[in-house]
Amino acid sequence: MSDPQVGATADWRRLDMRMLLVHPVRELFKYIPVLLGAVIVGTQSGGPAWSPVAVAVVIVAFALTRWFTTSYRIGADSVQLRRGLLQRRTLTVPRTRIRSVDVHADLMHRLLGLVVLVIGTGQHADREKRFHLDGVDARQVPELRALLLRPAENTEPGTGAATGTPNANPGSFGHTADSGSATEPRIRAHSNTPAHQGTSVHNGITAGRSALQRALSGDTDDLADEAIEIGHWQPRWVRYAPLSLTGLAIVGPVIGLAAKVGVADVLVRSHAVQDLTEHSAVFIALAVTGAVTVLLVIAAIAACVRYLTTYFGLRVLDDGAALHIRGGLFTTRQTTLDLSRLRGATVKEPLLLRLAGGAELEAIMTGTSPRQKLLPQAPRAAVDRTLAQLLTSGSRRTDATPAGGAAITSAAAPALVALEQHGPRARRRRYTRAFMPVWVLLALLVAISLAGLHVPLWAWILLAVVALFAAALAHDRYRGLGHAVIPSDGARPVWLITRRGSLDRDRDCLEAPGVIAWTVRQTFFQRRAGLATVIAASAAGKKKYGIVDLPIERAWALIDQVTPGQLGVRAEHETTPVPTPDHTVAKLRAT
Amino acid sequence: MDHLKHVTMAGMTRSPEVSPARTISAAPAWRASRRAPLLWAAGPAIFWAFVLVGELVWVVLDGSHRAWALALVAATVVAAGFGVGVVPVWRYAVHRWEVTDTAVYTRTGWFNQESRVAPITRVQTVDTHRGPLERMFGLATVTVTTASSAGAVRIAALDLEVAERTVNRLTDIASIHREDAT
Numbered sequence: 001m002s003d004p005q006v007g008a009t010a011d012w013r014r015l016d017m018r019m020l021l022v023h024p025v026r027e028l029f030k031y032i033p034v035l036l037g038a039v040i041v042g043t044q045s046g047g048p049a050w051s052p053v054a055v056a057v058v059i060v061a062f063a064l065t066r067w068f069t070t071s072y073r074i075g076a077d078s079v080q081l082r083r084g085l086l087q088r089r090t091l092t093v094p095r096t097r098i099r100s101v102d103v104h105a106d107l108m109h110r111l112l113g114l115v116v117l118v119i120g121t122g123q124h125a126d127r128e129k130r131f132h133l134d135g136v137d138a139r140q141v142p143e144l145r146a147l148l149l150r151p152a153e154n155t156e157p158g159t160g161a162a163t164g165t166p167n168a169n170p171g172s173f174g175h176t177a178d179s180g181s182a183t184e185p186r187i188r189a190h191s192n193t194p195a196h197q198g199t200s201v202h203n204g205i206t207a208g209r210s211a212l213q214r215a216l217s218g219d220t221d222d223l224a225d226e227a228i229e230i231g232h233w234q235p236r237w238v239r240y241a242p243l244s245l246t247g248l249a250i251v252g253p254v255i256g257l258a259a260k261v262g263v264a265d266v267l268v269r270s271h272a273v274q275d276l277t278e279h280s281a282v283f284i285a286l287a288v289t290g291a292v293t294v295l296l297v298i299a300a301i302a303a304c305v306r307y308l309t310t311y312f313g314l315r316v317l318d319d320g321a322a323l324h325i326r327g328g329l330f331t332t333r334q335t336t337l338d339l340s341r342l343r344g345a346t347v348k349e350p351l352l353l354r355l356a357g358g359a360e361l362e363a364i365m366t367g368t369s370p371r372q373k374l375l376p377q378a379p380r381a382a383v384d385r386t387l388a389q390l391l392t393s394g395s396r397r398t399d400a401t402p403a404g405g406a407a408i409t410s411a412a413a414p415a416l417v418a419l420e421q422h423g424p425r426a427r428r429r430r431y432t433r434a435f436m437p438v439w440v441l442l443a444l445l446v447a448i449s450l451a452g453l454h455v456p457l458w459a460w461i462l463l464a465v466v467a468l469f470a471a472a473l474a475h476d477r478y479r480g481l482g483h484a485v486i487p488s489d490g491a492r493p494v495w496l497i498t499r500r501g502s503l504d505r506d507r508d509c510l511e512a513p514g515v516i517a518w519t520v521r522q523t524f525f526q527r528r529a530g531l532a533t534v535i536a537a538s539a540a541g542k543k544k545y546g547i548v549d550l551p552i553e554r555a556w557a558l559i560d561q562v563t564p565g566q567l568g569v570r571a572e573h574e575t576t577p578v579p580t581p582d583h584t585v586a587k588l589r590a591t
Numbered sequence: 592m593d594h595l596k597h598v599t600m601a602g603m604t605r606s607p608e609v610s611p612a613r614t615i616s617a618a619p620a621w622r623a624s625r626r627a628p629l630l631w632a633a634g635p636a637i638f639w640a641f642v643l644v645g646e647l648v649w650v651v652l653d654g655s656h657r658a659w660a661l662a663l664v665a666a667t668v669v670a671a672g673f674g675v676g677v678v679p680v681w682r683y684a685v686h687r688w689e690v691t692d693t694a695v696y697t698r699t700g701w702f703n704q705e706s707r708v709a710p711i712t713r714v715q716t717v718d719t720h721r722g723p724l725e726r727m728f729g730l731a732t733v734t735v736t737t738a739s740s741a742g743a744v745r746i747a748a749l750d751l752e753v754a755e756r757t758v759n760r761l762t763d764i765a766s767i768h769r770e771d772a773t
Contacts, residue, residue, distance in 0.1 A: 366738075517709035517742035520616075524702045537709075537742030544741035556614060559708075566710055568615030568691055 012071040012082070018112045019067050019135035025108065027063035028056065072133055074147060079119065081131055091131050097121045099341070099367060101145045104333040105138070113138050119148060120367075230389035231316030231375050231382070233327060240377035241307035242300035243352040250302040251295065311376045316386060323363070323390075325374065337372060341365040343514030343540040344495075345374070345387050347415070347507040354505060359383040363390070364510060364541030371541055387415040387509070414495045414509035419482030425529045426549035427478045434474035438467045476502040483547045485561045488512075496536060496562050498547045508545050512562050514538045520555055534558060616708045619689035619696040626728045627686065627748035631679035633724050639671035688746045690757060692764060695735050695744050709744045713737045714765045717758050721751075733757055
């Protein structure tokens with residue numbers, strides 16, 4: 001590297017000096033309760049006035065030790081981080097296992113020109129075990145990134161793939177497992193050429209990494225020249241923010257906290273509330289409606305604020321080897337996702353968002369952050385466009401495909417293709433299940449009236465309303481239910497698309513190489529209806545992707561379509577070692 | 592758009608040459624151990640024995656509600672008979688497994704049934720597990736895990752010797768496939 005300061009040396013290095021400013025402020029904020037406690041105790045017991053100051057000094061001193069006790073080293077074949085005052089901890093990451101280098105910076109870091117660098121190894125790690133360099137100069141980032149992502153000189157570059165690291169999947173893109181390609185990335189890695197041509201170049205983790213490193217070695221702005229922007233956030237999308245009820249998730253804890261502190265007691269005892277009983281029912285109804293409206297408005301505003309601060313200026317860039325997501329108003333984030341980890345994408349359309357014509361987009365990835373959000377609440381058209389571009393991205397753009405619009409259309413098929421419905425039996429099951437509470441309620445009311453008690457009119461109205469909701473829910477749930485299999489066109493893998501749900505509807509697009517195992521589930525009632533739930537197990541994303549209530553005969557055909565031969569065909573002449581009892585087989589195959 | 596339609600049509604019109612009756616997945620060939628029903632009966636038997644003892648104590652001690660108590664005992668006996676007598680046999684009839692050169696297949700359950708298949712290329716670990724009851728009956732459970740937490744295949748109630756052979760065979764086959772399993 002050009003700068004000897006960040007070169008691969010065996011020296012232990014400290015983080016940036018400016019962290020000596022950041023740590024005390026951060027720790028003081030963290031220990032505000034302790035400080036308050038010290039102040040209160042000090043004033044009540046008449047103790048010396050300097051006791052809070054002493055506590056603050058201890059905290060600051062403790063914070064300062066963080067800088068002195070933390071050091072890191074970028075060695076020839078591993079990266080090490082040493083930290084902790086009393087409990088010393090040394091994290092060692094083999095350089096071949098580094099999958100991503102993410103950068104984020106909160107407001108204070110940004111003021112001081114610092115960033116936090118997080119090294120991802122494709123394994124789940126909690127905060128303690130995560131390899132993060134909290135506080136390096138922002139200007140060092142491109143060099144550090146390039147250095148960290150460069151294949152280690154001394155080690156054999158192929159070892160990462162050969163030992164079966166979780167993220168190396170030869171043949172995950174373009175075509176199904178091709179054992180011959182396993183050697184190619186190794187050769188590629190030695191020549192260290194950028195991966196942009198050939199059909200199997202992208203099949204190796206090493207080739208991917210070299211391209212990743214190439215993309216990252218440039219500055220932020222250089223990247224924009226090479227990469228394609230596949231998603232660009234727009235401020236006016238904020239109108240979708242209140243529709244996800246995230247606002248309630250923010251306001252909820254605040255209300256809970258207020259209730260704990262005793263605001264509820266004060267409210268109940270207050271005159272205004274005690275006088276309520278003297279007012280008419282209409283007044284109470286109005287008051288409750290008003291309160292709920294105010295709550296919803298506050299929740300909506302909270303959701304909008306959160307949306308704007310988190311996703312401000314969000315851009316999703318695709319350079320053929322990795323996705324780069326960057327954005328944020330106060331805390332900025334730059335996330336890099338290795339495209340060789342990508343197995344598909346999920347379009348999330350919860351009911352309210354769907355009614356407003358919006359959706360969210362999530363990437364399905366193996367390793368860390370298996371469900372990485374690519375686009376927050378956004379117009380459906382924008383989500384579809386990003387998804388289509390993601391699926392036609394560099395790694396999938398192979399020479400074998402026909403050029404022009406047709407290629408893009410077929411690559412974007414998972415985003416657009418119409419889904420097959422699951423038929424009348426699946427529809428009936430939706431209604432049966434949705435009406436369950438209606439029958440329970442009806443039985444209850446009938447039992448009460450049979451017992452000679454009076455059932456008020458509003459109870460029956462309530463029943464009718466519940467029945468209406470159940471019918472609407474069942475209808476929408478059936479409409480949402482569907483799946484599709486897009487056969488491979490030679491260059492691209494088979495795609496499995498499945499959609500389910502009403503209030504919370506997900507359209508999952510998963511590529512066949514991402515499917516590991518299959519489960520066909522049949523409850524007693526499903527067997528009677530001749531239906532089955534097919535679950536595709538994957539190492540990525542949600543780990544299981546279900547196709548609910550599919551007619552059993554189509555279930556087996558579906559599995560065979562997505563992963564041909566996996567069901568295992570028994571040769572005609574082959575006799576089964578143990579004769580099968582007829583009744584169980586008949587039960588399973590009943591259609 | 593025309594191209595897209597073509598893609599979809601191809602997907603839908605493809606008639607599977609594989610009829611479900613002939614796939615291994617729909618009906619794996621091998622059964623669980625002959626002693627498997629004993630194992631599946633033993634657990635519920637212990638549970639219901641405790642419940643029955645408790646109820647009989649109630650019958651003896653509380654004279655005022657004897658009719659209710661006896662009805663409860665009768666219901667318990669019926670439930671226990673179902674759990675100990677019927678369910679294990681039902682399970683045994685459903686339970687199948689098979690290991691081929693390419694995949695592991697199981698079919699499990701009774702009221703709710705489940706067929707699973709995991710290709711051997713995706714197998715990550717093969718574990719044998721023996722609980723106290725299983726040791727008593729000389730049985731073992733083989734669990735085959737994959738990179739997906741939802742993709743583990745459990746082959747329950749195998750004769751110990753069969754289980755050991757299966758583990759050896761699986762590790763042998765899995766070691767041939769050295770590619771990554773995600």
